[in-house]
Amino acid sequence: MKRNSNAFLKNEYEELVKKDFDWKLRILQSGSTPHSIVDGKEVIMLCSNNYLNLSNHPKLIKGAIEAARKYGAGSGSVRAIAGTMELHMEVERKLAKFKGTESTLIYQTGFAANAGLIPQLVGKGDIIISDELNHGSIIDGVRLTKADRAVYKHKDMGELEKVLIDADKKYDRILVITDGVFSMDGDIAPMDKIVELSKEFGAMTYVDDAHGEGVIGPDGRGIGAHYGLEGKIDVEMGTFSKAFGVVGGLIAGSQDLVNFAYNKSRTWLLSGSHPPAVAGAQYAAIDVLETEPEHVNNLWQNTKYFKKELNNMGFDTGESETPITPVMVGESSVAKELSDTLFKGGVFALPIIFPMVPRDKARIRTMMNAGLKKDDLDEALKLFEKLGKKLNII
Amino acid sequence: MYTKIGFIVNPISGMGGRVGLKGTDGVFEKALQLGAKKISPIKAKSMLNHYISNYSKNDKIKWLTCSKEMGENELKKTGIKNIEIVYIFKKENTNSQDTKKACKILMENKVDLILFCGGDGTARDIYKIIGNKIPILGIPSGVKMHSGVFGVNTDATAKILHEFVNHRLVVGEVEILDVDETLYRKGEWKIRFFGTAKGIVEPTFVQVGKTVYESVSDEDIKNELSEHIEDEIEKYNDYLFLFGPGGTIDYISRNLGHHNSILGIDAIYNKELVGKDLNEKKILDLLKEYERVKLVLSPIGAQGFILGRGNLQLSPKIIKKIGIDNIIVISTPSKLISTPIIRVDTGDKNLDDTFKKEEFIMVVIGYRLSRVVKVG
Numbered sequence: 001m002k003r004n005s006n007a008f009l010k011n012e013y014e015e016l017v018k019k020d021f022d023w024k025l026r027i028l029q030s031g032s033t034p035h036s037i038v039d040g041k042e043v044i045m046l047c048s049n050n051y052l053n054l055s056n057h058p059k060l061i062k063g064a065i066e067a068a069r070k071y072g073a074g075s076g077s078v079r080a081i082a083g084t085m086e087l088h089m090e091v092e093r094k095l096a097k098f099k100g101t102e103s104t105l106i107y108q109t110g111f112a113a114n115a116g117l118i119p120q121l122v123g124k125g126d127i128i129i130s131d132e133l134n135h136g137s138i139i140d141g142v143r144l145t146k147a148d149r150a151v152y153k154h155k156d157m158g159e160l161e162k163v164l165i166d167a168d169k170k171y172d173r174i175l176v177i178t179d180g181v182f183s184m185d186g187d188i189a190p191m192d193k194i195v196e197l198s199k200e201f202g203a204m205t206y207v208d209d210a211h212g213e214g215v216i217g218p219d220g221r222g223i224g225a226h227y228g229l230e231g232k233i234d235v236e237m238g239t240f241s242k243a244f245g246v247v248g249g250l251i252a253g254s255q256d257l258v259n260f261a262y263n264k265s266r267t268w269l270l271s272g273s274h275p276p277a278v279a280g281a282q283y284a285a286i287d288v289l290e291t292e293p294e295h296v297n298n299l300w301q302n303t304k305y306f307k308k309e310l311n312n313m314g315f316d317t318g319e320s321e322t323p324i325t326p327v328m329v330g331e332s333s334v335a336k337e338l339s340d341t342l343f344k345g346g347v348f349a350l351p352i353i354f355p356m357v358p359r360d361k362a363r364i365r366t367m368m369n370a371g372l373k374k375d376d377l378d379e380a381l382k383l384f385e386k387l388g389k390k391l392n393i394i
Numbered sequence: 395m396y397t398k399i400g401f402i403v404n405p406i407s408g409m410g411g412r413v414g415l416k417g418t419d420g421v422f423e424k425a426l427q428l429g430a431k432k433i434s435p436i437k438a439k440s441m442l443n444h445y446i447s448n449y450s451k452n453d454k455i456k457w458l459t460c461s462k463e464m465g466e467n468e469l470k471k472t473g474i475k476n477i478e479i480v481y482i483f484k485k486e487n488t489n490s491q492d493t494k495k496a497c498k499i500l501m502e503n504k505v506d507l508i509l510f511c512g513g514d515g516t517a518r519d520i521y522k523i524i525g526n527k528i529p530i531l532g533i534p535s536g537v538k539m540h541s542g543v544f545g546v547n548t549d550a551t552a553k554i555l556h557e558f559v560n561h562r563l564v565v566g567e568v569e570i571l572d573v574d575e576t577l578y579r580k581g582e583w584k585i586r587f588f589g590t591a592k593g594i595v596e597p598t599f600v601q602v603g604k605t606v607y608e609s610v611s612d613e614d615i616k617n618e619l620s621e622h623i624e625d626e627i628e629k630y631n632d633y634l635f636l637f638g639p640g641g642t643i644d645y646i647s648r649n650l651g652h653h654n655s656i657l658g659i660d661a662i663y664n665k666e667l668v669g670k671d672l673n674e675k676k677i678l679d680l681l682k683e684y685e686r687v688k689l690v691l692s693p694i695g696a697q698g699f700i701l702g703r704g705n706l707q708l709s710p711k712i713i714k715k716i717g718i719d720n721i722i723v724i725s726t727p728s729k730l731i732s733t734p735i736i737r738v739d740t741g742d743k744n745l746d747d748t749f750k751k752e753e754f755i756m757v758v759i760g761y762r763l764s765r766v767v768k769v770g
Contacts, residue, residue, distance in 0.1 A: 150756065151765040
């Protein structure tokens with residue numbers, strides 16, 4: 001049969017463009033800094049995950065350079081064969097101490113952690129119980145398993161308990177999985193209650209703390225420390241790509257978990273290990289968090305000020321408890337318009353629209369940065385107020 | 395591009411309720427003698443007014459309707475333009491024949507949606523003609539509104555219309571139910587399931603990119619549910635499976651290669667049809683033969699009944715024998731959005747209470763995927 005083997009590439013891309021579903025990449029001509037140059041324009045950055053501004057911290061840069069000088073640009077292999085350097089092990093040991101867990105394992109990315117580990121923890125005859133608002137990478141990890149899946153209403157512990165009662169009768173292993181900080185609303189999972197309920201039914205707990213790592217808990221130690229549950233969550237998954245300012249995924253938990261994970265996660269086994277520069281920067285990032293509490297403090301001070309001022313202006317900031325502050329707008333078209341006009345005015349913040357959020361809950365998602373000064377926040381707030389009034393949001 | 399909306403008002407719908415009649419079908423004269431007033435024209439105008447004031451700014455609609463109080467009056471009084479009268483009724487008072495005749499003409503005119511004001515009786519009349527060829531949306535105005543075609547109230551119906559015209563809602567399945575009015579007036583309350591029509595529902599989305607979601611067709615979802623039930627049949631290969639009524643379950647049955655009875659109860663063992671359109675006695679006979687039984691049910695949209703509406707063959711005696719744990723409830727996610735509570739009305743209060751004591755039920759919404767729903 002004669003066929004055009006590549007026609008679908010163009011067709012499907014054009015279909016995305018037609019529906020306005022394609023990613024129109026914004027290009028940074030600077031580092032990811034509080035004031036970034038994006039598409040040639042200087043903007044106040046309110047949509048990066050670089051919460052603590054560590055990606056530009058001199059110690060991280062130094063850590064990366066020194067590691068590259070000492071060990072080279074690449075690691076030469078996957079971790080399992082010949083790509084595990086002493087530096088990788090040092091980062092994992094330092095991270096375990098930071099997290100207050102027995103052990104840790106670093107994956108190439110957070111997505112690789114979820115997609116690699118979740119399918120190994122459960123299989124046929126097991127069940128995964130998931131919060132309805134969990135992040136896409138958890139959902140993909142879940143899709144790769146042969147286990148049944150049950151969904152409970154966002155943070156509804158009554159419903160979780162009910163699913164656990166039902167699952168207890170029917171399944172072998174039970175895995176309860178949740179985001180730590182929910183990326184659309186900025187609210188925090190009730191991990192204490194989740195752990196308590198799960199223990200009652202002998203279920204494993206797994207938290208994706210990508211937006212909580214480096215942000216919540218004392219010194220940004222994450223959701224386990226936030227609730228005083230260090231070592232009690234079976235899998236605390238996180239990332240170096242957001243507040244830590246580098247790249248890479250991580251899991252923290254028992255030595256049994258780590259031994260199991262690196263022998264079973266195909267994403268970990270079949271991807272090259274992090275280049276020395278990445279590992280060097282990761283090590284430095286943990287060091288900075290341990291020794292310089294001002295970054296986490298600044299992040300929270302900025303967050304509190306920004307939220308309070310937005311609320312005083314009459315904006316609804318939803319249920320957020322973290323530096324992710326949604327500015328509720330309502331209709332998707334208004335959110336897009338607000339985001340566009342903010343950008344023109346020098347503020348970069350992403351619109352989050354239906355169906356990512358309910359139809360009447362489109363919003364601008366702002367993500368705070370510890371490196372922003374009060375003047376920067378006032379400038380952004382002034383623009384929010386002006387446009388909010390113009391678009392009849394406030 | 396204009397959306398063609400067929401608009402029908404059943405002007406006598408809802409009259410019976412105010413004077414203690416559970417419906418107006420066939421007893422219009424009596425309702426009138428008892429002093430009943432027409433309420434559906436008011437409901438229709440209320441919905442249209444809400445629509446005009448809140449949503450119609452950029453909506454491009456061509457209205458096809460019937461003369462006078464069957465639609466023309468309400469549209470004109472609201473100031474709506476772009477109206478075409480396609481059916482003129484001749485007698486002083488309309489009856490269900492007029493609704494049916496109007497539907498035939500609207501179908502010939504290839505409308506995109508039939509928007510009607512009435513109750514279950516009107517929905518049933520429309521369904522008899524339209525079947526599942528054109529979606530139906532009801533402005534609630536009748537005495538009984540068990541069918542899944544109605545908006546929650548007039549304002550909500552206006553919003554649904556707006557979202558539909560702007561392609562943000564999609565066409566899905568809804569059930570048409572009604573009390574058997576002749577039996578009711580003899581003192582018997584029986585709600586019958588008349589069939590599955592097309593209604594307006596929330597689309598189901600899956601995430602395909604970081605922020606890109608694609609809506610999944612109802613057919614894809616039903617194929618997933620089908621696969622799930624097939625797996626269950628294989629897993630419980632010594633169980634008899636009883637399939638309840640409804641479009642989703644009918645779809646699954648057809649996927650298994652059976653021509654079942656969409657309105658009735660069928661029995662399947664090892665993927666073979668062993669009983670069709672069963673009454674209570676026949677089901678009880680089968681329960682003697684097969685010790686282990688699973689019962690597959692789907693809730694009536696919005697109202698959420700899984701028992702007691704349209705499946706009275708499944709008597710309390712049968713349910714007790716099968717056991718609550720052996721009931722598998724399935725639903726498309728879009729139907730579940732408008733169905734926050736699962737209900738039972740078996741006629742046996744103790745049995746109903748047993749369901750309520752469970753407080754929740756797991757509803758299968760995809761292949762190996764379920765979610766918890768409250769039982770009310």
